[in-house]
Amino acid sequence: MSQASSWEQILDYSNRANPYPFYDDLRKTPVTRLPDGSYLVSTYAEIAALLHDPRVSSDINRNPAAAAAGAAAVGENDDDGSGDGPGMTPTFLSMDPPDHDKFRRIAMRHFGPPTTPGRVAAMEPRMTDIVTELIDNMSGRTRIDVVDDLAYPLPVTVICELLGVPPGDEQRFRVWVDVALQSTDPGLDPETQQKKRAEAGKELRAFMEELVEAHRQAPGNDLLSAMATDDGPEGRMPDEQLVSTGLLLLIAGHETTVNLISNGVLTLLRHPAELQRLRNDPDLAIPMVEELLRFEPPVHFVPFRTALDDIDIAGTTIPAGASLTLVLAAGNRDPAHVADPDHFIPDRPNNQHLGFGGGIHLCFGAPLARLEAQIALTEFATRLENPRLAADPPPYRPSPFLRGPSHLPIDIDGVASRQ
Template sequence: MPSSSLLQQILDPAARADPYPLYRELRKTPVHRDESTGIHAVSTYWEIRTLLQDPRISSDARNLAPGARSLLAPEEDATLPPTMIRLDPPEHDRLRRLAMRPFGPPHSPRRVHEMRGELSGVISGLVDALAGHNEADLVDEVAYPFPVAVICKLLGVPREDEPRFRVLVDAIVAGIATGGDTAEQQRTAQRSRMELAEYLAGLVEEHRRDPGEDMLSALVTDEGREGRMSLVELISNAVLLLVAGHETTVNLIANGVLTLLRNPEALERLRTTPSSAIATVEELLRFEPPVQLLPQRTTLADIEIAGTVIPAGAPVWLMLAAGNRDPQRFRDPDRFDPQREDIQHLGFGFGVHSCFGAPLARMEGQLALYEIASRLENLRLVEDPPPYRPSPVLRGPRHLPVAFDRVAEHVPLPEASAAVHG
């Protein structure tokens, strides 16, 4: 590539530990056009929020103008139909409604709430396993296995298959990691996505023959007014739900522990005041969002925003993490403050594509962070910054080595201290 542009610097793995100075530079031009690719990066809060609600912004890559370039490899390929997050209304709305039937309102309004006890047991068991040790990698031993166990239970994926799909998911995520020479990564990601789809297709058939109480069983057997997803739609969206259902929460928990350890007063407040769990997670979603940017958007018409006209068919990136620290929206935005009065973040997006699993992610984050803060005594970092995963989109530590004196007894997070609302 030619000389390193601001977007290319953001994509560089060297920036992963602290991309925020680059986001600060990006916000000087609210709509920044990357000269080498024609990408328009939108980095200020109100402009991002406006575009997330604008029907002239498409999530469907098929609307990209011919010849338009992307610095990131695609998450998907033409071998499967686009998932709901890569479609526009009304197709998006139909698939989202069908996927929501066994997960949340209006048909399953208590689904996430009723999982709370089981989630609490899973996270307490993972922390129990640290007893007798004084060091741990909180990614490998807590932040990763917790949401994986939850999404496996929810979807109906055998937990013992995790080693198999972890390799595939890692390759899929690596396929959207960076710009530059990623041809081999793209091929590997596409092969991995197809292999994961084949694996899930087998599970779908098993659940069709012998349905259970899980989401895959419901999606393959439930017949509502709108019918069911086609088999290929179901498989494609099952891949999405399995990957997105744990990848972002791993980062939420790992980023959360790291941020709390860098802000010991917030860690102590969470430990001693369980009711602060809700605000702590909301501020984390603002301060260190697991999804840093939405890179695959396209204009369906010329759009004027912040004094700049983005032409029809142009690639648009919505820089959520930059918007979450916009000083025009948040006072003292680079300070982690769970007690701030207004935390209307962009961590779950906004509009029709707001995060499908937000209620579950919130509960997982609240339970995990309180469990860690309240039970690992004298918790401290071994390495700061820790090593990061390469993806600029799904950003979080690859490992999080910590030390602690002992593991205290489990004290459940009071139910009123965990929110599941979207």
């Protein structure tokens, strides 16, 4: 099979449950030119090199593939969960240095080291309380849906509390986020689809503008209030930028973590011996979550990068101006990087992975996502009695890019109380 047709198979929904054989095929040519003139990069060393290469741009407005998809023309980059919807100011996710670095630092000032080192760690007891309550709510039931009952509500509650989004508002933005992230809905013609996404983007923006204003008037102990009121050494973000960044954190802050937790439960139920080990040794959750980010990553590829210069790599020259897609999920299973890549081995000696990307755009929320998944999986393992998959494979969400189950029904015999 040619690499171009392997890529078509990866995008095809009927392969969503197991795209990995097609990734194996892609890696036979580390750098592949597709018929539309864009390039796919699928091997670990080459992806890692390009993630760190200043000749590779994240600026969406430079990207020919984004323009062809009608994305850059409206400043739109919805599919990456950036919230950069129609007419929206791009966030630091879609910027290059020096602007990327400056806006990332301004946001990080209130989220992590060096200025606010304790923010994520301080949330651990609250995360445990949320998970405890979600699992308590399962008692008396024999069938649960891991997505609706655990994997979705945990990260959405955490990111809302962190940002200062009122609890009831989730009902409002969930629908808009679903529409804004929908990459393809076969029932709709492209124009209607574009229009629906534009409308959802507008609603999201109005929602975040209102929140930023409210937090500026009455600041709380949350990230939005801090970003809206604090003039750090590098100044404040312009309001437009603040609204886009708030949406980026809100959306990137939960969509991906949902998939990490549900992919994690699915993987553990397919590997009962590992589930049992986690029950006996909760410390195993730390390397286990890293192995999950390698083995079943929530983000399968980074699209819309642009070569700023001719780049010679793996015997190919990627010409200046070409669009690149870095296929993280293929790199994670590169046998030249890890031994026995198709096996889930939580305590493998090398658990370096591309699950959070790399280089200057390395995931901003990684410490938060890691902690949420570690707590959710440990509590799942220790409290649910005799969990079994009710469907294998489960149904998947449409996206080939943010990949995970839409529902994960499991049968249980009961719920143990928390030790």
